[in-house]
Amino acid sequence: DVKVTQSSRYLVKRTGEKVFLECVQDMDHENMFxxxxxxxxxxxxxxxxxxxxxxxxxxxxxxxxVSREKKERFSLILESASTNQTSMYLCASSLWGSTxxxxxxxxxxxxxxx
Amino acid sequence: xxxxxxxxxxxxxxxxxxxxxxxDYTNSMFDYFLWYKKYPAxxxxxxxxISSIKDKNEDGRFTVFLNKSAKHLSLHIVxxxxxxxxxxxxxxxxxxxxxxGNLIFGKGTKLSVKP
Numbered sequence: 269d270v271k272v273t274q275s276s277r278y279l280v281k282r283t284g285e286k287v288f289l290e291c292v293q294d295m296d297h298e299n300m301f302x303x304x305x306x307x308x309x310x311x312x313x314x315x316x317x318x319x320x321x322x323x324x325x326x327x328x329x330x331x332x333x334v335s336r337e338k339k340e341r342f343s344l345i346l347e348s349a350s351t352n353q354t355s356m357y358l359c360a361s362s363l364w365g366s367t368x369x370x371x372x373x374x375x376x377x378x379x380x381x382x
Numbered sequence: 383x384x385x386x387x388x389x390x391x392x393x394x395x396x397x398x399x400x401x402x403x404x405x406d407y408t409n410s411m412f413d414y415f416l417w418y419k420k421y422p423a424x425x426x427x428x429x430x431x432i433s434s435i436k437d438k439n440e441d442g443r444f445t446v447f448l449n450k451s452a453k454h455l456s457l458h459i460v461x462x463x464x465x466x467x468x469x470x471x472x473x474x475x476x477x478x479x480x481x482x483g484n485l486i487f488g489k490g491t492k493l494s495v496k497p
Contacts, residue, residue, distance in 0.1 A: 272425070301484075308391070310489035311426070311471065358425055369414060369475050371485055373425030 271295070274359050274374035281381050287346040289377050291359030298364035300342035301371060302326075302334065304355040311358065317342055318364060349381045385409050386474050388488035395495050401459040403491050405472030408453065412474040416485065417446060417457050420469045429470075430457070462495045469493070 275290035293300065302314045303326075313326030315334040323334050331353060335343045342361075346353055356378050360371040387406045395401045405415075413434045418426035432439040432446045432455065439446050445458045459466055472488040 277423075303487075308489060310388075311487040313484070316484065360425075369485065370416065370428050370431070373418075373427070375425050376423070378423070 272359055272361055272372050272374040274357075274377050276377050277375060279377060279379045281346075281349050281379065283350060283381060285346075285349050285381075287349050287379065287381075289344040289346075289357055289359075289379070291342045291344070291374055292340050293342075293359075293361040293372070294340065295361065295363075295372070296339065297361035297372075298339070299362040299371075300336065301360040301362075302332075302342065302344045303358045303360065304328070305358055305376070306355050314344065349379075351381050353379065354381045355379060384488075385412075385476075386472055386486050386488040388470075388472055388491050390491050391489070392492040392494070395462045395493065397464055397495055397497050398461045401457075401462045401466065401493055401495065403457040403459075403470050403472075403493065405455045405457075405488055406453060407455075407474050409474070409476060410450075410453070412476055412486075414475040415446070415448060415455050416473045416475070417444075418471040418473060418487075419466075420471065420490070426471055459493075462493075464495050464497050467493055467495045 272293045301316045303311045317323045317336045333345045358376045359374045362371045416431040417429040419429045420426040430444045448455045469490045469492045471490045473485040
């Protein structure tokens with residue numbers, strides 16, 4: 269069974285704080301993704317990575333950065349949290365080169381920025 | 383510009399009846415389509431998929447139909463059960479450029495199955 273683990277289910281942070289969201293997968297997947305989910309907006313891609321130390325911007329990268337120092341771990345960083353970053357954050361992983369490209373998701377981190 | 387559209391934000395169905403969730407796309411380069419189900423406070427889970435070379439894929443109570451000429455796919459759930467109540471996301475893979483493995487998601491349709 270593929271397992272994608274997000275370190276926190278719920279987080280409450282203050283405006284201006286630096287926030288780290290951690291994601292670990294145990295299936296040796298090359299691809300990892302960070303999305304945010306907001307009501308009426310669906311899943312929007314923030315950043316993705318195809319390999320260690322590699323990152324690519326998604327559709328809404330502003331205000332975020334990422335780090336991938338190890339294959340199994342992909343971190344999302346909010347350099348200075350703002351209230352409009354209150355959201356559900358979802359991490360996913362998939363196998364590179366697969367004909368099916370199924371992404372496996374973690375349970376999500378609900379972040380509230382006050 | 384939305385490339386994957388789920389025009390119905392919500393759908394309510396009686397238990398035992400058929401649920402039909404619809405999805406439209408604009409990019410003819412999409413070659414693979416997936417449906418995900420999401421319960422509140424959980425991550426999306428993969429449900430069923432279809433390649434663009436097929437027009438139907440079936441897995442138990444779930445069937446996905448693809449109409450390439452209309453750029454339309456639909457998910458049929460028969461019979462619907464209360465446990466199917468969730469948000470359903472349609473997703474498409476654009477296997478072009480440098481974006482292999484990326485999925486483009488619709489905004490989701492919330493299905494409610496009433497006992």
